Amino acid sequence: MSTDSTCSFNSTDCKGAIKQITNNTKIPITNKEIILVGMKLCQTHYNKFIINEAHNLKHNETCSHPKHDEYKSQSKNTNKRSKNLNLEKVPKRLMLILNLDETAKICSLCRKRTDKDPDYNILEEYNAPISKKENDDNILNIGNHTYSFRKDVLYSGEELKQFESDYQEIITQLTISNEISLSDKIKKMSNILYKNQRVLKQKTIYDPDEFKIMLEEADADLIGFFDELYKGTNPNTKSDKTNNNNKKKLVSLCYFLASINNKYINGIKADIGSYLETSGASASSIDTLANIGLSVSRRTVNRQKTHISEDHQYTVNDYCLQNIENMFILNIDDYHNIHRRNQPTLLKTHDINHFVTILLNSNSNIPKIPYYSLNRIPIHNPKGVDFKLIIDYIDVSFMSKLGKSYYQQNEMWKQYLSDDSYENKLEFLTVHNYDGRVQNQQELRLMKNSKLVDFILHPLHNTKDYIESSNILFKVFEKIEQEDYLNNFVIPTICDWPGQVNLRRAITLRLNKKENSGISPQILSIIPMIGPLHISLNSRETLFQQYHFFFEMIYHDLFEANKILAQKPKPRLINLILNLTFYGWKNIRNLIINHFGNIKDVEYLMMIDLLDNSLPLTLDIYTKLFRCGFFEGYLESVIKIWILFQRLHRHNYNKAPLIFLSDVFYWTLNDHPILDILKNNLPIFNDYFVENFHSSLRYQTAESNTDKQIIQKAKTIDIERNDDGFKNTFINTRNTNISKVKLISLEKKVSLFLLSLFDIIYHNIGKSSNNNNNNMFELPSFNNRNVNVKLFPLAW
Numbered sequence: 001m002s003t004d005s006t007c008s009f010n011s012t013d014c015k016g017a018i019k020q021i022t023n024n025t026k027i028p029i030t031n032k033e034i035i036l037v038g039m040k041l042c043q044t045h046y047n048k049f050i051i052n053e054a055h056n057l058k059h060n061e062t063c064s065h066p067k068h069d070e071y072k073s074q075s076k077n078t079n080k081r082s083k084n085l086n087l088e089k090v091p092k093r094l095m096l097i098l099n100l101d102e103t104a105k106i107c108s109l110c111r112k113r114t115d116k117d118p119d120y121n122i123l124e125e126y127n128a129p130i131s132k133k134e135n136d137d138n139i140l141n142i143g144n145h146t147y148s149f150r151k152d153v154l155y156s157g158e159e160l161k162q163f164e165s166d167y168q169e170i171i172t173q174l175t176i177s178n179e180i181s182l183s184d185k186i187k188k189m190s191n192i193l194y195k196n197q198r199v200l201k202q203k204t205i206y207d208p209d210e211f212k213i214m215l216e217e218a219d220a221d222l223i224g225f226f227d228e229l230y231k232g233t234n235p236n237t238k239s240d241k242t243n244n245n246n247k248k249k250l251v252s253l254c255y256f257l258a259s260i261n262n263k264y265i266n267g268i269k270a271d272i273g274s275y276l277e278t279s280g281a282s283a284s285s286i287d288t289l290a291n292i293g294l295s296v297s298r299r300t301v302n303r304q305k306t307h308i309s310e311d312h313q314y315t316v317n318d319y320c321l322q323n324i325e326n327m328f329i330l331n332i333d334d335y336h337n338i339h340r341r342n343q344p345t346l347l348k349t350h351d352i353n354h355f356v357t358i359l360l361n362s363n364s365n366i367p368k369i370p371y372y373s374l375n376r377i378p379i380h381n382p383k384g385v386d387f388k389l390i391i392d393y394i395d396v397s398f399m400s401k402l403g404k405s406y407y408q409q410n411e412m413w414k415q416y417l418s419d420d421s422y423e424n425k426l427e428f429l430t431v432h433n434y435d436g437r438v439q440n441q442q443e444l445r446l447m448k449n450s451k452l453v454d455f456i457l458h459p460l461h462n463t464k465d466y467i468e469s470s471n472i473l474f475k476v477f478e479k480i481e482q483e484d485y486l487n488n489f490v491i492p493t494i495c496d497w498p499g500q501v502n503l504r505r506a507i508t509l510r511l512n513k514k515e516n517s518g519i520s521p522q523i524l525s526i527i528p529m530i531g532p533l534h535i536s537l538n539s540r541e542t543l544f545q546q547y548h549f550f551f552e553m554i555y556h557d558l559f560e561a562n563k564i565l566a567q568k569p570k571p572r573l574i575n576l577i578l579n580l581t582f583y584g585w586k587n588i589r590n591l592i593i594n595h596f597g598n599i600k601d602v603e604y605l606m607m608i609d610l611l612d613n614s615l616p617l618t619l620d621i622y623t624k625l626f627r628c629g630f631f632e633g634y635l636e637s638v639i640k641i642w643i644l645f646q647r648l649h650r651h652n653y654n655k656a657p658l659i660f661l662s663d664v665f666y667w668t669l670n671d672h673p674i675l676d677i678l679k680n681n682l683p684i685f686n687d688y689f690v691e692n693f694h695s696s697l698r699y700q701t702a703e704s705n706t707d708k709q710i711i712q713k714a715k716t717i718d719i720e721r722n723d724d725g726f727k728n729t730f731i732n733t734r735n736t737n738i739s740k741v742k743l744i745s746l747e748k749k750v751s752l753f754l755l756s757l758f759d760i761i762y763h764n765i766g767k768s769s770n771n772n773n774n775n776m777f778e779l780p781s782f783n784n785r786n787v788n789v790k791l792f793p794l795a796w
Contacts, residue, residue, distance in 0.1 A: 007042035016043025017241065022209075028053040043240075061087055064100055065110035067117070075109060093127035094120075180221050189225070189254060190261040192218045197267050204255065204267035206729040208247035211254070226250065248729055256293060266296055271726040273301040278713070280702040305716050312452075312715040317480050319451040323362040324482055327369055327677065330493040330526070331359040331690035332469050332503075334460035335697065337710055353707055356460050356469045357714075358453040359690045366681050368489045369674045371525070377670040379490055379527060384508055385662045393665045398639055405613040406640060407589075409633075410620065416630040417620075420583070422740045428623050429575050429738070431536070450689045452718035457707050463509075466502040467519060474522045486522040490674070493526050494687040496534045497652045500659060503528040527674070529663070530656045531687030532634075536622035537571065539641055542650045543618050544574050547610060549785055551577050557753045558746060582619055584750025585611040592758050602768040602792065603761045603781050609793040611754075614644055626686075631679040635664060647790055693717070757781065 007014045021027070021039045031049050035041075041049065065071070087105040090098065094111070097120050114120050115129060180188075192215060196202040205211045212226040233246045255268040273295040276286050289295040320328075335355040371379055383389075401409065410417075418424050454472050459465055477486050493503060503526055509517040510524060544551055548567060555565045555577060589612070596604055617640055625634040642657035644650075667675040678685065696717055701710050738746075764780045771778055776786045 005040050007045055008039045009041070009045050013044055014042040016046075018042055019046050019240070025050065026054065028057055030057065061105065063087065063107040063110055064090070064104040065098065065106040065114070067113070067119075068107065068110050071110055071113045074113075091129075093129070096125045097123050185222060185225050186257050186261055188219050188222060189215060190258040190265060192222075193255065193258045193265045194262050198264055203723060203725060204271060206248065206251060206725040208244075208251050211251045226254070229253070260293065266300075268726070269294065269296045270300070270304060272296075273298070274304070274716075275726065275731075277301045277305075278700045280704075305712055308719050309712045309715045312719060315719060316451060316453055316476055319360070319362075320476055320482065321480055323364070324480075324485060325368060326362050326364055327366040328491045329361040329684055329686075330473065330491045331357070331361070331687055332460070332466065332493060332495055332499055333357050333359075333687075333690045333694070335455075335694050337701065337703075337705070337707075353457060353710075354459050355710070355714075356454075356456050356458045356465075357690055357693060358455070358469060358472055359450055359693060360453055360473075361450045361684065361686075361689050363449060363681070363684055366677060366684065368485070369492070369527075369677060371488055371490055373670050373672040375670070377672065379667070379672055379674060380507060380511060380524065381662065381666040382511065384504070385659050386666060387658075387662070389665050389669070390658060390661050393661075393668075394639060398636060401636060402640070402643070405609075406617040406620070406637070407612045409636070410616060413625075413630065413633050416633065417624045417628050422743065425579065425583075425743065426737050428579055428619065429572070431575065431623050448722060450693070450721070452693065452714060455711050455714035457711065460498070463502040463505045466499065467506050467523065470503070470506075470523060470526060471520065474520060477522075483522075486525040490525050490527050492674075492685060493528050494531045494685055495528060496531055496687070497656050500528045500530050500656060501652075504659065527663075528659075529685060530660050532622050532626045532685070533687045533691060535638070535641060535653070535657065536618065536626075538650065538653050539618040539621065539644065540571070540574055540578060541568065542645065542648055542653075543610075543614055544569075544578065546648050546791060549782060549787075550607075550610070551581065553757075553782075554581055554750060554753060558749060578615060578619060580746050580750050582611070582615050583747045584754055585615075587747065587751040588755055592754075596758075596762070599765060601761070601765045602777055603764065603779050604758075606779075606787075606792050607758070607761065610791075613640075617641060617644065627683050629680075629682045631682050634682060635661075643794070647794065649790060 005018050007018060018040050019042075021035060021037050021041065023037055025037070027035050027050065031053055035049050062068075086108050088108065088111070089102070090100050090104050090106055091111070092102075094100075094106075094114060095102065095104075098106075098114070100106075120126055121128070196214075197204070205214060208226075215222045215226060216224075229250050230243075230247060233243070233250070235243045235246070238246070252268060255265065258265045259269060269290075273286055273290070276289070276295060277298065283298040286295055286298040286301065290297040290300075333356075335357050336352050337355075369379075373379075381389075453476060456469075456472070458469065460469065473491075474486060477483055493499070495503070503523075506519055506523050507526065507528075510519045510521065545568060548565075552565045556563065558577075558580070593608075617637060621634065621637045621641055624630075625637055638657045638660060642654065642661070645654040645657065664675070664678070666672075667678075693714075697710070697714050700717060701713055705713070760781045767780045769778050770776060771786070775789050777789065777792075778784055778786050
């Protein structure tokens with residue numbers, strides 16, 4: 001059974017686990033043209049086309065005898081309630097006279113009546129049944145006992161017991177002579193698994209079907225071995241889910257049996273030991289399980305991880321060489337080992353260490369980006385952030401669009417964006433949850449194409465720190481003798497605000513002072529870009545904090561009035577409240593706007609600007625516009641989000657989007673190749689990968705880990721990122737989903753709250769006042785709360 005695919009019919013009726021059609025699946029003959037081997041069906045369609053159809057065929061089977069109805073009408077039981085027919089295959093002697101093939105079935109009544117029917121028994125082709133009474137020679141001698149197989153011979157109970165005993169003895173003798181013993185099968189299996197692990201260097205196989213096929217292809221004597229083990233689990237009384245889990249356990253059992261036969265078959269035990277160590281199990285716990293035979297020792301785990309860490313640099317070199325003709329995306333970010341609140345001691349104020357993560361990402365379909373355009377214009381604008389260029393482009397290309405709310409503009413972009421299906425809404429709620437165990441966004445969370453260049457104990461606070469971190473990447477290209485890449489091509493670097501400003505400062509110093517700057521010329525291969533994930537996260541947090549008084553009202557209405565809503569809740573709660581607010585507003589939007597018309601009331605316009613412009617803008621800029629690769633919409637939204645940051649006085653991020661806009665307008669003006677790559681491959685210019693890596697590292701380290709252990713773990717995670725067989729098989733994913741019914745219920749509850757709020761606003765039209773203070777307004781519909789004018793539309 002597969003759980004990571006979609007049903008081949010992929011409709012709204014799809015429910016339940018996914019099953020794959022194999023050669024062993026009994027496909028009803030009526031569905032053989034539409035159900036093929038290899039297809040994947042959900043539980044609903046599997047029941048419909050396989051189980052129910054087979055039941056219907058069996059239930060609707062009829063007797064194929066041409067005179068069935070006639071015989072039945074002549075039967076004494078013709079008036080009795082009909083029972084299921086006792087159908088059996090047509091005897092070969094009757095096939096010709098009845099004109100039936102070997103697949104046809106007839107009932108016992110028709111078989112008996114045929115032999116008495118003169119329409120058939122006088123035919124030349126008719127063969128009468130052979131009477132058992134005539135087989136007087138059908139005598140069997142077993143030891144000192146003689147048995148005559150005749151219908152008229154009756155045996156006593158004691159004679160039957162003796163016959164059963166003699167029969168079982170013969171069967172046992174026949175079976176023993178041909179069957180391989182269980183111990184021999186375990187030895188054969190052990191030899192195969194030893195060869196796979198130690199000679200062929202293959203990974204442990206956790207998929208039951210793949211494991212079974214591997215054994216049977218390697219040795220014909222093991223055909224049916226795994227099936228026999230499976231039958232011992234009493235599968236007929238269990239559900240498909242339980243049977244599937246039992247198959248996985250049987251694979252583990254096979255490896256454990258083989259490891260007892262040969263201690264060097266320890267792949268699964270090494271995976272268990274590594275997982276236990278990652279989960280914070282003590283050394284004594286791991287060693288105890290090793291003594292039981294379920295794990296390797298803690299010393300073996302440490303030795304394997306040390307070996308992986310030492311070989312990490314070679315994998316980095318190989319990754320860069322394999323992708324040297326492709327574009328690289330760089331993430332540089334800081335990481336700290338905070339797992340709990342730190343209390344100062346006599347020697348130090350905290351026990352927090354800061355690390356630097358240097359992560360590369362690549363795509364084989366995206367070519368590398370040249371430093372110069374075709375007309376020899378460099379990728380870096382010598383003016384740095386060109387404000388005149390920004391003003392000109394916004395004035396000419398975007399000013400007319402800024403008059404529309406984001407919601408109105410979004411209606412024109414629907415064909416380019418993902419819809420608001422239940423599944424997509426769930427992903428929107430977890431967009432800032434980077435935990436790799438979360439079921440949503442699994443494709444991004446797997447990080448198949450990413451590579452950790454290095455993970456070092458180093459601060460990342462100033463320009464010098466960023467230069468030193470960049471030099472680590474440059475040294476990798478130097479080791480693999482590919483400095484030409486850094487001299488002629490560029491590496492977009494997606495980072496947060498400190499990364500963007502410090503790397504740009506280093507680039508500007510190199511451009512202006514050349515060699516006198518003391519900065520390597522290879523720094524010019526770095527193209528800093530603000531991370532879209534950070535724009536999304538900061539815009540949501542800023543909007544939530546500025547309008548906290550409003551969202552707190554919704555929070556209390558949804559949950560309990562006495563619950564306290566933090567000023568800065570966790571991103572997941574912020575996402576939930578913002579999404580519920582928007583979809584609640586969407587349900588009643590037309591009703592409210594039509595009712596209020598062109599009223600210019602302060603409270604009404606503040607709410608319309610929030611619900612119709614700022615809120616959907618912050619929700620969509622990453623989840624829809626960026627991830628769907630709609631560059632034109634994303635660029636326009638970056639301008640709108642900059643206006644929002646500027647209006648709400650968001651420090652630093654009221655400048656970060658301008659730097660991105662300056663670069664894009666400069667590349668557009670000079671027709672630089674990076675612009676086409678940005679337009680066609682927008683989602684890869686992402687800072688999600690480093691955030692996901694940090695989440696995985698934090699989950700797999702404990703507060704007791706030393707600096708060396710954390711660095712070792714980071715490199716181990718990177719190397720094992722594609723070796724996830726053990727985790728996918730045995731470790732539960734975190735289902736953070738809200739049911740569809742509950743989600744719709746919450747949205748409707750918000751809609752009702754907003755209706756009541758706008759009713760209050762309608763009755764308070766014109767009652768807002770600024771209390772002789774041009775920057776503060778008193779809002780009667782919000783308990784006479786005083787709010788800053790920055791929360792109002794730009795007209796204020």
